[in-house]
Every structure is written in structure tokens, then in C-alpha cells.
Amino acid sequence: MNVHSIRTGAAPAGAKQRLGPIVFAVDAAYAVPLATALRSIAENNRSAWPLNIHVIHEGIGEETKRLIFESLPANSAVIQWHPIATLSFASGFSTRPGVSRMTFARILLPQFLPQTCNRALYLDGDILVLTALEQLWNIDLGEAVVGAVPDYWLDNGVSNGPGATGGPRVKRYFNAGILLIDLEKWRNERITERSLDYLDRFPATEYSDQDALNVACDGKWKILDRAWNFQFEPTQAIARIALEQKLAIVHFVTNVKPWKSGSLSPNVAFYDTFRSRTRFALSRWERVRSGLKRAGSRLLARSVLLRAAWSCTKSAMRAQASTSRR
Template sequence: MLAADSAYAMPLATTIRSVAEANASAWPLEIHVIHDGIDSATQQRIFDSSPRGSVTIDWHAIDVSLFASDYVPLPYISRMTFSRLVLPSVLTERVGKVLYLDSDILVLGDLSPLCDIDLSDAVIGAVLDPLDAEVKRNKRGLEKVPRVGHYFNAGVLLVDLGNWRNAQVTEKTLNYLDRFPKSPFSDQDALNVACDGLWKQLDSKWNFQCEPHESIVSAVDAGRPAIAHFVTKSKPWKPSSMSVNAARYDAVRARTRFARSMPEIAREEIATLAHKLLKRSSLVRSAWSLAKSFRNARPAMIAQSRTEDK
């Protein structure tokens, strides 16, 4: 199960492609996508981005404003993040367990060992978030992050839907967000509260939460993550991220129907070079800032000049 809006069509297609390529022995994979506003043509383009016969995709349209109109996610996160809170209402009861993945992910390994994990009475299986340690030390001004036994990252969730329903997770998360609509990490905070003491900790390889400078490719295969999750706003497909994983990500994207065109590659290479120069040189940064200020001020200057001429 994944979730995305139209702005995330390319990352969604890339994630699904990575899932398919790393799990060929399980074809056809049953993929479900919760979406808000992805039209049929784009849906077909996403489907065609994976190898023929590798996946089936069921599309589930929802209106996120119905349950998220007052909630405040981080500025770089889409409101589609709240859609994971209603998983049981999207899937029929024939589905006992589901693997939820964010769309800023590359799957690098076989997922069957993850899917075969016995959750027993746990609602979900998840990986600790680095915030688990930082919240306890009250760093980064995270005093408002809910205090729980341990704090997990919600980008990869192995969900027992029966246990979820029995524990009324959806109801508890929405109730939490009604009470704390500006909770720093919104739905992730809500899930941590609702599942406190009811989740199973998974090995970190199932949700390797990497910063732009952390490589997902290891010389030793045993040290390679099975799921790489690009958790910050600096995504590897953005030139400004200067991510060490940009080439690895683009190699998968290039095999989808969202591959970059030659003009796009040229523009983004120039943009990446510019960002590198800006990062390294305070003089260039000052010049760049001055140039932007002049560019922004120029229309007003021209208008004033024309007024004076009159």
C-alpha cells in the first residue's frame, strides 16, 4: 500500500518500480494506491512504469480534506500523509496484513522476510525513528512531541489490519489530531500515541532513514539496507539536495515512464553545480543573493522609470 497525490506521481512510480525489480520472485505483486487527484492517464503511466506482468495496481481515491482539513503537516509534506490513518476503510477484510510504504522510498531487497514477520498481538511492525533518542533528550525544541515508550518512523509499516481495527487505531489517531492539530510530526505523532505499547520493533534495514550525505550502497552486501527511506525535505531527485544517492535514484527513475529528458538533465546538472558553488563560496552566495534581489526589484524599477518618463 502506498499513498500519493498528482505532485508525487514520479516518486510513486519510482518506488513501485523498485519494489517490482527487487521482488521478481513474487510477481505479480498486489499494489494498492490511495490517491487524491491522480487522473486515469497518469495512473496508466505509473502502471506502465513497472515491468510487464510485475504488478497489479488498485487505485483508491479519497478526499483528504474530509479528515485532514484542520491538521498541519510539515511544510514539505503533502496532506496525503494522513491517508495511512484510514487503511482499514480502504482495504476489504479479506486482507489480513498489509505493508505500507511512503513514496520517497527505494526498495533494494526481497520484502518477503519482512512480510512474513509474525506480529502476534501487535498492531504494527515499525523501525525506531532517530527522534526516539532526541525526544528523550529534549533536543531541537521537540517538547511537544508526544511522550511514548519508544517513537517509531511511520514511513514503513507492517500492519495487522484486524489488530488495528480491534485497537481502534484510526479513531484514536483522529482524536489525537483533533486535540493537537499542530503536533510537530502530525500523523506520525498520532500513530505513536495510538500504538504505544502495541507495536513490534523491526530491524533498521527495513527502514533505513537516510540523510542526503548517507550512501545507500554498501561495498558489503550484508550492510546494505533493504528499504532506503529519504526522510528529509532534501529528496535525491531534487538538485538542491546534492544527495550522494542522486545517481542511484535516477537509475531506477530512468526505467520508468517518468525518466528525465535530456534538457531536464542539462538544467538539473547546472542547478546542482550552482548549489555546490553556493554552498562552498560565501562570495558567490553574496553575489547570488544580490542578483536575486536585483531580479526581484527590476520590475518595480522599470515601472518607476516609466512613471517618471511620463
């Protein structure tokens, strides 16, 4: 483990830690979204500076770590980096296309924090924080192990399955991208061990560690307001929704990620307002190239639709002609 401390000296006089640890689990491919997510947290949580950030990672080099740290405002955070090396424990588990194997690292999260730490906030890298997190941090979990938001697509409010694998069903199904965790209860309930046991029995479960965590935490989690993990359709523009509904955390859950070059996400500009203030801001040429790729993708998609429509039209015309001849 190595640490990036406050880079302009000690914490400001009288500074008080009121939030954290905040934990991420990412690989090198997520350097840009990690820096952007951290920037959004820092800008909206000034009263909690210096933020206590922990990053479980694989393959993030020292130069990239430096750039991520320097993407934050001065005096805003201390980052502790925890390498996980090979994820060999998960070598037999599968993930959906486009999902990094780092997703399994959050199962091990308590191992990277001190035993004296009794609460943690886990965040996926593909998020933006739009408000102060203190209200979330102070939610009373009661007897629950974690606080989470139901999954927008996979929770139906009645009875749910962790995938088409024959595994056990759960009462409700949460999205594991934002988790408020009672670490003592997690350890006492052996959530890590039970999740790994589930994955050993169902290594091809469709939603990987999220399925495992839902089974391990079944009946032991508290439903949080959707504003704390707002999952939405990839075609939705989030800026107006965020303003109207006072969203706290927006979560880009599909493969249509707004930071990817040429992305067709309608949230590219919204996301870039945060990215542009990091050390990973796009150059003018990168913006032009991304715009050209986006235009090309839209033209290709339109062409495919036109060809499909013409094919259907020709089929209908042939069918009509055949009927007329009869």
C-alpha cells in the first residue's frame, strides 16, 4: 500500500473528519472515471476535507496515481492505494462482456480497512457525486449489514433471482455500485465468505459478485432512496433530471459510458464538465476526434435502420404483389 497525502502540507487547522473511508475498486482502464468521480466528490464535500479515500486496484502505475491525485483540489483528500495483484481468487468466476474482473474485489473490501473502522462507503468508478455525502454517511442502518438502492432493471419488488443459474432467490435485489457498509456486521455475518461460497457453487452466475452479495445479504440490507444511486436508461440526458429530482449520485450502469471516445451517450457534455477539471481533460484534438467518431457511429446506425426499413418495405411489397396475383 502507498499513500498520497495532502500535497500542500498538513490539514487545515480545526479540520474534522466527518466522512469516510470512501472505497473504490478499479483497474488501470478506469483511471479517467476514477479521477472524475473523485473530483465530483471533492467539489461537493468541502466540509469533509480531507477526504479519506481508499482505492483497491490492479495495474495502476505510479505516474497514473500521481495524475489522479493531482486531479483533486489542494488539501481535499488523502488517497491510500491497495494493490490486489492478480485477482487469482476469482480466476474461475465469469463476468458479463465488458465488465472488469475487479468487480470481485469489493467482496474483499473489509480486508483493506483497519479493524477499528466500523463503517465504509463503497462507490463504483462509473459515478458522479452531485451533492454532499454526509446525509448518506449518517443513515441509521439499524440491524442491516448494508444500505443499498434496488437495481433499476433486476429488482421487481416481489421475488427475484440472482441469475438464470438455478441459484437461490432473494426477497429484493440491490445494485452493488453504491454500498453503505456496517463493517462489524459484515464481518460477523461472514458476508465475504458467504459470497465466495456462492460463487464457488455458481461460478457462471449472470451478475457475478452482485448476485453473490445479494444472496449473502438477503434480508439483511436496508433500502435507500433512489437518489443515492440513480440508474437510468442510456438514452436519457441526466442534467435536467439531476436538477429537477435533486439527485445525489448518478450511476452510468450500461456500456454506454460518457467518457469513451465517440460515445453515443447524451451525457458526454455533462460528464465532461467534471472531467475537464482533472488532469485527464480532453485536448482540442481529442474532442474533435471523439465528435467525428460519434457522428460516424450515428450515421452507421441510421444506415442500418434505413436498410432494415427498406428490407421490410420490399418484403411487404412482394407479399402484396403475390396476394394481388391470386
